Amino acid sequence: MxxxxxxxxxxxxxxxxxxxxxxxxxxxxxxxxxxxxxxxxxxxxxxxxxxxxxxxxxxxxxxxxxxxxxxxxxxxxxxxxxxxxxxxxxxxxxxxxxxxxxxxxAAPQDILRKQPDELKQLQQAGLKLLYYGMESGDSATLKAVNKGVTGEESVEVGQRVIEAGMQLSLMVILGIAGAENSERHALATARAISAIHPTMLGAICLMLYRGSELKAQFEQGAFQPLSPAGLMQELYTMLEHIELPADTACIFRSNHVSNYVNLAGNLPQDKPRLLEEIRRSIDQLTKIKNWDVYNHDKF
Ligand code: SF4
Missing domain, CATH: 3.20.20.70 (Aldolase class I)
Structure with missing residues (x-):
């Protein structure tokens, strides 16, 4: 409406x-x-x-x-x-x-500008759910994409939302650090998620949108995107290193139009199954040779 x-x-x-x-x-x-x-x-x-x-x-x-x-x-x-x-x-x-x-x-700068008790007041007044595109927990990656906050500040944002009693839908972007920095992005993002305990976690794949600086960097050869198999390897590393308490029920989804493989489960309970599904998808996606036509100019 x-x-x-x-x-x-x-x-x-x-x-x-x-x-x-x-x-x-x-x-x-x-x-x-x-x-x-x-x-x-x-x-x-x-x-x-x-x-x-x-x-x-x-x-x-x-x-x-x-x-x-x-x-x-x-x-x-x-x-x-x-x-x-x-x-x-x-x-x-x-x-x-x-x-x-x-x-x-939830733009991170807005959350950091508000005091914890202000967020609690908003929650009590009905603001129950925030969608936060954290994208990465890695400060160097966040700086490269001009997100405007560091990895530490991103964790602070997520923790403040949870502490205010709101639900937090956290989004990360696979491939956003490029091929060269994939593992660093995966590990730092896993650490951030483990520190935040989001209510929902979504992992989408990077898309290079028309008019974005990142697409221009790609066209100039300054940004090396990950292959489909590389994206799934990054997700495998990320998921493998996410540590959440056993009584957490974090709803995990990776089923956006950008994703090569649909994944759904609860963390940490379904982690072994999800890792196995990702491992199998890597075997399949490794066979794709003309992957550079994917995901780069859809919108
Ligand atoms: S991702 Fe887009 S909408 Fe979100 S903070 Fe950055 S520029 Fe704004």
């Missing part, structure tokens, strides 16, 4: 397909990650109270009883002050009697 005027693109996680997408900002305040072209050309803007209230009012008129989930868009809705977010969450609770959860992307 969307009520903005669509003059710039709207992105949302697949699991928010049935949510009311409430746009509170336009674009991404950071807008500098070299692998991302989502909001290129979109000047960042925080929407006015009037524009936000108009969307809520339209959703209320159309289906007040039916709205159970709300997703705050765009790329970093949490750039808004905590007071303003609390007011929006309050209005949402008043407007939709069956509201179960509000979710948002």
């Amino acid at each position: 969307y009520f903005d005027d669509y003059d710039t693109p709207v992105f949302r996680p697949p699991s928010e397909a049935y949510s009311f997408i409430l746009r509170v900002t336009r674009g991404c305040a950071h807008n500098a990650c070299t692998y991302c072209n989502m909001y290129r050309g979109v000047p960042f803007q925080v929407l006015t109270d009037e524009a936000i209230l108009r969307q809520i009012s339209m959703a209320q008129q159309q289906n007040a009883e039916g709205v159970r989930r709300v997703f705050l868009a765009d790329g970093d809705a949490l750039v808004l002050s905590t007071d303003r977010l609390l007011r929006i969450l309050h209005i949402l609770r008043q407007s939709f009697p069956h509201l179960e959860r509000v979710a948002s992307y």
Whole structure:
């Protein structure tokens, strides 16, 4: 359910397909990650109270009883002050009697800017789930892709979200460090995940999007992507080194359009099965010789 005027693109996680997408900002305040072209050309803007209230009012008129989930868009809705977010969450609770959860992307800089007690207040007011594209736990990789935070800060972001009582859907990108730094990225990311204990973990494969700096680096020969078998080897190393307590139930998915092999399970319980499936896929993917046509220019 969307009520903005669509003059710039709207992105949302697949699991928010049935949510009311409430746009509170336009674009991404950071807008500098070299692998991302989502909001290129979109000047960042925080929407006015009037524009936000108009969307809520339209959703209320159309289906007040039916709205159970709300997703705050765009790329970093949490750039808004905590007071303003609390007011929006309050209005949402008043407007939709069956509201179960509000979710948002979590830009790391926004999380680090908020105090732990502010995150707790937001959780108690209904912000139950954050989607965090950590991409890597490796500081050198994060610097190379201009993520704007270090590996240590990324861990801090994840831990703060969990400590606030929110669910955390953590995303990492296979292949983002290129062929040369694959193992370092895999090991550092495994350490970060082990320190964070995310609620959900997703592993997608790097795609080189049109208009992104990383695609330009690839075309200039400055970035060497991993082969499909290399991507799975990276995931094998990462998964092998993730250590989570036995009573954790981290939902693991690697089933994005970018993935060569669909994987699903719970960590740590299903780790041996997942590793075996990955090992078998490496045997199969090693046979692909013309892999350079894959994944590089889909969007
Ligand atoms: S990956 Fe996220 S934080 Fe980075 S530019 Fe894209 S939307 Fe912004």
